[in-house]
Amino acid sequence: MRFEGGKTTGIIGHTGSGKSTVAQMLNALIRPTSGRVLLDGHDIWEDEKHIKNVRYKVGLVFQYPEYQLFEETVGDDIAFGPKNIGLDDDEIKKRVREAAYFTGIDDDILSRSPFELSGGQKRRVAIAGVMAMNPDVMVLDEPAAGLDPRGRREILGGLMEYRKSKNNSLVIISHSMEDMALYSDYLYVLSNGKLEMQGTAKDIFSKADELEKMGLSVPQVTNITSNLRSRGYDIPSGIYTVSDAKDAILSLYRKKAK
Numbered sequence: 001m002r003f004e005g006g007k008t009t010g011i012i013g014h015t016g017s018g019k020s021t022v023a024q025m026l027n028a029l030i031r032p033t034s035g036r037v038l039l040d041g042h043d044i045w046e047d048e049k050h051i052k053n054v055r056y057k058v059g060l061v062f063q064y065p066e067y068q069l070f071e072e073t074v075g076d077d078i079a080f081g082p083k084n085i086g087l088d089d090d091e092i093k094k095r096v097r098e099a100a101y102f103t104g105i106d107d108d109i110l111s112r113s114p115f116e117l118s119g120g121q122k123r124r125v126a127i128a129g130v131m132a133m134n135p136d137v138m139v140l141d142e143p144a145a146g147l148d149p150r151g152r153r154e155i156l157g158g159l160m161e162y163r164k165s166k167n168n169s170l171v172i173i174s175h176s177m178e179d180m181a182l183y184s185d186y187l188y189v190l191s192n193g194k195l196e197m198q199g200t201a202k203d204i205f206s207k208a209d210e211l212e213k214m215g216l217s218v219p220q221v222t223n224i225t226s227n228l229r230s231r232g233y234d235i236p237s238g239i240y241t242v243s244d245a246k247d248a249i250l251s252l253y254r255k256k257a258k
Contacts, residue, residue: 010184014215017190027060059135066122075110099128102162181240
C-alpha cells in the first residue's frame with residue numbers, strides 16, 4: 001500500500017478483514033510480523049527510541065474517539081497533543097483555532113466541558129485534537145460512524161478542506177461505500193488480512209460481483225443506475241456518486257424532451 005501526500009486514500013473491507021490492524025501499523029502501535037512500514041522512505045521501526053516522532057507525524061483517530069475525551073474544556077482537549085510536542089502558547093492557540101474551524105467547532109464551545117456536548121460535537125472535538133498535531137498523515141477509523149447524513153457531510157467535508165489546505169495525506173477506513181466513492185482518490189480493498197483489490201473508485205465499484213463475494217457492496221446509487229440501465233434506459237455505467245447519477249438522469253430527460 002502507498003499513501004500519497006495531498007490525496008485521500010480509502011480502505012474498505014468486511015469486519016475482520018484487517019483494516020484497523022493496518023491503521024495501527026501506520027501509527028506504530030503494532031509492529032508488522034513481516035514487511036516494513038515506510039515513512040518518508042525510512043522504516044518507522046529502524047530506531048525504536050524515536051518511535052514517538054512517528055506518532056506525531058502519523059495521527060490516528062480511533063473509531064468512536066469521543067470516548068477518549070478527558071480534559072476540563074474543549075479547548076484544553078484539542079490543545080493536549082500540541083502541548084506534548086512542546087509548542088509555545090501562541091502556536092498552540094493558533095492550532096486549536098485552526099482545528100476547530102476545520103471540524104466545525106464554534107468559538108463559544110471551546111470553553112465548555114466536552115462532556116456537555118452531543119455525540120456529534122464530541123466526535124468533532126476528538127478529530128480536532130489529532131488534527132491540531134498537524135500530522136503529515138492522518139488516519140481515521142470510521143470517522144463518521146453513527147452520525148446522521150448532515151453530520152457525515154460536515155465532518156468528512158471539513159477533513160477534505162483540511163487536507164487541501166495542508167496538502168497532507170488522509171487515510172480513511174469506512175464501511176460506507178457512498179462515503180468512499182465520494183471522498184477517496186484511491187481505494188484499497190482488504191479481505192481476510194490480504195489486499196485483494198486496489199484502484200480508483202470507478203475501478204473498484206465497477207467490479208460489483210467481486211465485491212459481493214467479499215461481503216461488500218457498491219454504493220446504492222450504482223445499483224439504482226444499473227437497474228435503470230437493465231430496463232433499457234440509456235444511462236452510462238460506472239456511476240457511483242449521486243451527482244453523477246443526477247447528471248445522467250437529467251441528460252436522459254432532456255433527450256426525451258426534445
